[in-house]
Amino acid sequence: MQCTKAVRAGRARAPARGHEQTPRxxxxxxxxFLTMSELLLIFTDYTLRNVALGSAMLGVVGGVLGxxxxxxxxxxxxxxxxxxxxxxxxxxxxxxGTKAPLVLLLGGGLAGWLAAWxxxxxxxHSRLPEDSALGVMLSSFFGFGVALLTFIQHSNNASxxxxxxxxxxxxxxxxxxxxxxxxxxxxVALLVVGLFYKEFKLLSxxxxxxxxxxxxxxxxxxxxxxxxxxxxxxxxxxxGVVLMAxxxxxxxxxxxxxxxxxxxxxxxxxxxxxxxxxxxxxxSATRENLPTGPLVVxxxxxxxxxxxxxxxxxxxxxxxxxTRQNRRRVRLERLLLDAHVLHAHxxxxxxxLAERRREPVAVALQNLEALRSxxxxxxxxxxxxxxxxxxxxxxxxxxxxxxxxxxxxGSS
Amino acid sequence: xxxxxxxxxxxxxxxxxxxxxxxxxVLRRMALLSDAISHAVLPGxxxxxxxxxxxxxxxxxxxxxAAAGLVTVVLVEWLTRTGKVKNDAAIGxxxxxxFSLGVLAVSLFFRNVHLDMDAVLYGEIxxxxxxxxxxxxxxxxxxxxxxxxxxxxNLLFVLLFYxxxxxxxxxxxxxxxxxxxxxxxxxxxxxxxSFTSVGAFQSVGAILIVAFLIIPPATAxxxxxxxxxxxxxAVGVGVVSSLAGYALAIWLDASIAGMMATVAGLCFTLAFxxxxxxxxxxxxxxxxxxxxxxxxxLLVAHLAxxxxxxxxxxxxxxxxWNPRFLKQVREKARQAGWLEVVREGLRPxxxxxxxxxxxxxxxx
Numbered sequence: 103m104q105c106t107k108a109v110r111a112g113r114a115r116a117p118a119r120g121h122e123q124t125p126r127x128x129x130x131x132x133x134x135f136l137t138m139s140e141l142l143l144i145f146t147d148y149t150l151r152n153v154a155l156g157s158a159m160l161g162v163v164g165g166v167l168g169x170x171x172x173x174x175x176x177x178x179x180x181x182x183x184x185x186x187x188x189x190x191x192x193x194x195x196x197x198x199g200t201k202a203p204l205v206l207l208l209g210g211g212l213a214g215w216l217a218a219w220x221x222x223x224x225x226x227h228s229r230l231p232e233d234s235a236l237g238v239m240l241s242s243f244f245g246f247g248v249a250l251l252t253f254i255q256h257s258n259n260a261s262x263x264x265x266x267x268x269x270x271x272x273x274x275x276x277x278x279x280x281x282x283x284x285x286x287x288x289x290v291a292l293l294v295v296g297l298f299y300k301e302f303k304l305l306s307x308x309x310x311x312x313x314x315x316x317x318x319x320x321x322x323x324x325x326x327x328x329x330x331x332x333x334x335x336x337x338x339x340x341x342g343v344v345l346m347a348x349x350x351x352x353x354x355x356x357x358x359x360x361x362x363x364x365x366x367x368x369x370x371x372x373x374x375x376x377x378x379x380x381x382x383x384x385x386s387a388t389r390e391n392l393p394t395g396p397l398v399v400x401x402x403x404x405x406x407x408x409x410x411x412x413x414x415x416x417x418x419x420x421x422x423x424x425t426r427q428n429r430r431r432v433r434l435e436r437l438l439l440d441a442h443v444l445h446a447h448x449x450x451x452x453x454x455l456a457e458r459r460r461e462p463v464a465v466a467l468q469n470l471e472a473l474r475s476x477x478x479x480x481x482x483x484x485x486x487x488x489x490x491x492x493x494x495x496x497x498x499x500x501x502x503x504x505x506x507x508x509x510x511x512g513s514s
Numbered sequence: 515x516x517x518x519x520x521x522x523x524x525x526x527x528x529x530x531x532x533x534x535x536x537x538x539x540v541l542r543r544m545a546l547l548s549d550a551i552s553h554a555v556l557p558g559x560x561x562x563x564x565x566x567x568x569x570x571x572x573x574x575x576x577x578x579x580a581a582a583g584l585v586t587v588v589l590v591e592w593l594t595r596t597g598k599v600k601n602d603a604a605i606g607x608x609x610x611x612x613f614s615l616g617v618l619a620v621s622l623f624f625r626n627v628h629l630d631m632d633a634v635l636y637g638e639i640x641x642x643x644x645x646x647x648x649x650x651x652x653x654x655x656x657x658x659x660x661x662x663x664x665x666x667x668n669l670l671f672v673l674l675f676y677x678x679x680x681x682x683x684x685x686x687x688x689x690x691x692x693x694x695x696x697x698x699x700x701x702x703x704x705x706x707x708s709f710t711s712v713g714a715f716q717s718v719g720a721i722l723i724v725a726f727l728i729i730p731p732a733t734a735x736x737x738x739x740x741x742x743x744x745x746x747x748a749v750g751v752g753v754v755s756s757l758a759g760y761a762l763a764i765w766l767d768a769s770i771a772g773m774m775a776t777v778a779g780l781c782f783t784l785a786f787x788x789x790x791x792x793x794x795x796x797x798x799x800x801x802x803x804x805x806x807x808x809x810x811x812l813l814v815a816h817l818a819x820x821x822x823x824x825x826x827x828x829x830x831x832x833x834x835w836n837p838r839f840l841k842q843v844r845e846k847a848r849q850a851g852w853l854e855v856v857r858e859g860l861r862p863x864x865x866x867x868x869x870x871x872x873x874x875x876x877x878x
Contacts, residue, residue, distance in 0.1 A: 172600070172603050175600055175602055175603075176602075177600070177602045177603040177605075177606045178546055178602050178605065178606055180606070181549075181606060185721075223794075224786060227786075227794045227797070228736055228786060228792060228794070229792065230732060230735060230736065231540070231543045231545070232543075233543050233544070233545040233546045234540045234543070234545040234728060234731075234732045234735070235732075236545070236546060237545040237546055237548075237549055237724055237728040237729075237732070238728055238729050238732045238779070238782055240549070240724065241549075241721070241722065241724040241725035241728060241729060241775055241778075241779075242725060242729060242775055242776065242778060242779025242780075242782065243779070244721060244722070244725075244775070245722050245725045245771070245772045245773075245774070245775020245776050245778070245779065246772065246775070246776040246779065247772070248719075248721075248722065248769050248771070248772030248775070249763070249766075249768040249769050249772030249773045249775075249776050250768070250772075251769070251772075252767075252768045252769035252772060253766055253767065253768035253769075256767045256768065257767070270617060344610075344613070344721065345610045345613065345614060347606050347610060348606065348607065348610035348611070348614075350606075351603050351606040351607055352606075352607050352610075354603075355598075355599050355603050355607060358598075358599075359598060391621055392618075392621060392622075393617060393618075393621055395614070395617070396613075396614035396615070396617045396618045396621075397614075397618065399610045399611060399614040400611065400614050400615070400618070403607070403610075403611040403614075406607060410596075410598055410599075416598060418596060418598070421596075
């Protein structure tokens, strides 16, 4: 097993370079906590450096192309592309007999591209809903891939071991030549995005306008889909076919929370993707038998959760705080208006307020106390009266609530 | 008991149960939500497996998976409702995260035990004959019992709530206005999808369930426009692809579930190309035939205005057709008995003249 060897080699070299050897672990959860010396290995250890570079490239490419996919509501096309790569990988192996990653990745990319084309054909020539078309292609391609994979495994071909690493990814198998491949594939994708940035931007936000300007919308769509295929190819070895979709969707969705500008969103998306890729791959490379895909996806999910809840302006926590504040303000204002009506009739006491608002007297007392702490009412021998500021405020509220401007009767 | 029989009947039950609920998923445009559910049942199964002390027990697994499935649906709906993420992206975010948790738990805690990754991916329908239960003194395969009850449950659900399902699928607004509780129906359907997913999980694995849930109903959708016919056809396509897939898998020594999904995909391709309703090739053929028919009538009407036979060269110039098309049109018209070819050119027959006058001066 290639991966086992690579990890062992990485571990065995560590003490020779003067790092403290980590003691043998027993608890299964322990590998999730990286020690400082292990983190330093990124820069010195050959295996870990390749793993980190490869996953960072995946994060950047996936993040950039995912941003366009999410904006164009084509997130799940990425899922189909990734799942559909499996039969391509297997067929490439059967036809060429080699396990050279580049050959397998090309096979996977071609199969993904074919699946995307078939989805478009089905959508254009039948009335099948889009989600069903995606689901059909995804599951039939993947099923065919599984059948081919088991066919290869049962044919007793000694060199087949390791093909199933493409299902959930195994970052530890990434070597320097793979990193070079990723750089070329990802570099091409990023270059094309750079060249056609203006067109892609227009296509994402206003395809009808793009069409009216005479841009080849269908060609550009095909180009973007093909670039997504490149991103999937970069990710197959690291994350695997099943979970690759998350690397296209989650970074972009997280980045969207932080900004309203496309440039910033793409940059952040690439950054988040790279962070998740590197941390997930490193955690998985420290221990045997840990598939990389799930760890990368979980790291990405953590980043997404933080973004959803705490991103400035759009974060859910701030939403909740704003809603709470608004509710409190509205409640107090309605209270003041009730108090104002009673005040106008000259009988603002806890009892009358309780009756008007159909609430217990104790609650009415608390409410009056709240109004008094705001300086809107004050105590009076017959109960309570509105202060001048309270009256002023109530007047303003009444004016604001009026649909028709009957200004004359408003003041009391 | 015959091992082939056990496997085949299990596969038939899986495809029947899936097609029954899957038809509504396709019609309600929730195909990908079911994809998400089928991935997300994995952590539910793992949790149930862990809680029951490493034994594979069916009832806790069903409950755990149903819970996980509902968590998925609720999470996706919640994410969509916050407005921070679009619906499709929400699906694509939730299920990889849950599935990752499941895969990680399997590889950390259950490596090399009963619940390994191969089972998650490919299912183990081949082992169905070995898991038997003693029921009233007879050995019954566990998969028959599980999938049989699920098929029955789905069938009962569809039969009992047929009217409600139909209405809320095609007109949710009216269903809600009539007080049919579309929300309850929605969650009921989702629960059944989760149940079916976990029941089928043991047989065909987590990812290929979608093939059984979506492909046969989508195929049936292309073949008919009537709901009862669609459900029946979906069950039929599912059963046929199970049988053919099993035979192919035995022949090629490949994954049974994978082959079944492959055959289902082929069925879909055939329906897409040749469906009598709107198949790609049938529609093209029909369009081509109609084009010729219109051109032939046009040609005869043109000839009817001339006293002499018209040479073909003149017709070509008049209509701007290419010679090959004219030949097709001429043959078409001749077969219909509208024109005859004489030495000077084309001349309409009596039938052709009658047709053209009927064409140009329709009866009041």
